[in-house]
Amino acid sequence: MARSQSADPPVDLLGPVTGEVSWFCCGSAWGPCSSTGRGACGTCNSGSMQHAWPNTSDACWAITRPDSCGVGLSRRTCGFTHRITALCSGTSVVTSIADCGPQTDLFCGERSCCGATCASNRLIDLTPAAYSKIASLSSGLRPCEISVP
Amino acid sequence: MTSRRQVLKSAVLGGGAGVLAATALGSLGPEAAFGAAAPGVAPGAPDPDFAEGRIRSVKDNTLFVLGSNMVFHRIRVVDGTSLWKLGPVAFDQAKPGDGLYARGVRMPDGVLAAESVWLNIVNVKGHVRNITSEKLHLDHNGQEILCHRVAGKSVAVYSDAPPSADLSLLRVGQHVQVLGAWRPDTNQVDIATVFSPH
Numbered sequence: 001m002a003r004s005q006s007a008d009p010p011v012d013l014l015g016p017v018t019g020e021v022s023w024f025c026c027g028s029a030w031g032p033c034s035s036t037g038r039g040a041c042g043t044c045n046s047g048s049m050q051h052a053w054p055n056t057s058d059a060c061w062a063i064t065r066p067d068s069c070g071v072g073l074s075r076r077t078c079g080f081t082h083r084i085t086a087l088c089s090g091t092s093v094v095t096s097i098a099d100c101g102p103q104t105d106l107f108c109g110e111r112s113c114c115g116a117t118c119a120s121n122r123l124i125d126l127t128p129a130a131y132s133k134i135a136s137l138s139s140g141l142r143p144c145e146i147s148v149p
Numbered sequence: 150m151t152s153r154r155q156v157l158k159s160a161v162l163g164g165g166a167g168v169l170a171a172t173a174l175g176s177l178g179p180e181a182a183f184g185a186a187a188p189g190v191a192p193g194a195p196d197p198d199f200a201e202g203r204i205r206s207v208k209d210n211t212l213f214v215l216g217s218n219m220v221f222h223r224i225r226v227v228d229g230t231s232l233w234k235l236g237p238v239a240f241d242q243a244k245p246g247d248g249l250y251a252r253g254v255r256m257p258d259g260v261l262a263a264e265s266v267w268l269n270i271v272n273v274k275g276h277v278r279n280i281t282s283e284k285l286h287l288d289h290n291g292q293e294i295l296c297h298r299v300a301g302k303s304v305a306v307y308s309d310a311p312p313s314a315d316l317s318l319l320r321v322g323q324h325v326q327v328l329g330a331w332r333p334d335t336n337q338v339d340i341a342t343v344f345s346p347h
Binding site for chain 2: 022023024025027028029030031032033034035043045046047048049050079081094095096098102103106107108109110111112113118128129130132133136137138140141
């Protein structure tokens with residue numbers, strides 16, 4: 001049975017939230033990604049402007065548990081759009097939810113920095129097409145700001 | 150500030166006679182293609198300036214790539230293109246069979262003039278099942294991936310600490326993210342960076 005969400009208001013309702021962003025593959029793919037499906041929404045594709053969000057459903061929340069890292073996030077479902085801004089470069093991309101993730105609780109407290117600008121906890125994963133708009137894929141992990149466009 | 154389109158335009162016009170010839174048949178020249186602002190891509194939609202797939206052949210400065218969705222791509226490497234394969238590499242490191250992601254500017258003739266090409270790059274998360282001085286066995290969604298430490302290349306990032314060549318702080322059972330270069334047609338990866346939350 002899915003555990004209930006925290007009673008605290010989601011931080012993203014109050015304004016932009018900062019966290020870490022990485023990238024993941026989905027849909028038709030090669031290598032270790034070849035066994036990956038089309039994600040929780042059934043539409044995920046590495047070449048599309050999409051992302052994974054930790055709170056797309058009760059079942060998703062039960063896996064990702066950002067609240068265990070002290071972060072409440074709003075329930076947002078397939079197709080909802082976010083703007084993700086890389087704090088390193090200031091560039092941004094607008095993408096839509098296509099999957100559940102990342103598994104925030106497994107990386108609680110992790111912090112990424114660009115100089116003195118830092119952000120903690122994995123709150124969002126982008127497809128390669130989306131991530132490569134705001135950072136090199138070889139960077140792997142970056143601090144970002146997440147907002148509603 | 151110079152935009153990536155301006156950089157690519159300069160590179161193509163400076164040394165890409167093939168691109169000029171190819172686009173002569175199109176409705177727009179390369180100047181128009183690079184001079185235009187990058188068109189916005191709707192959230193959720195495929196990005197025409199991005200490609201993925203596996204290299205089928207290499208001819209001159211062009212990669213012929215079959216996408217995993219069976220769409221065929223011609224990816225032109227120009228003067229300003231950066232290539233990655235466990236680190237920055239020269240164009241001759243792109244081999245048939247390699248997987249890739251590429252970002253650039255789609256020319257009127259359908260060629261992708263590449264800004265960046267990442268060869269065999271993978272970014273997988275999983276639990277460490279076993280670790281030795283040279284190898285890390287990763288459980289990625291029930292699939293074992295054998296990750297190789299490459300001297301002089303592999304580093305670990307322990308949260309916000311600077312990258313370190315010391316991977317000995319990684320522990321069996323912990324969760325990590327491995328960014329690396331896939332060895333084509335195997336379950337093996339050469340490690341570029343292991344991200345550890347602590």
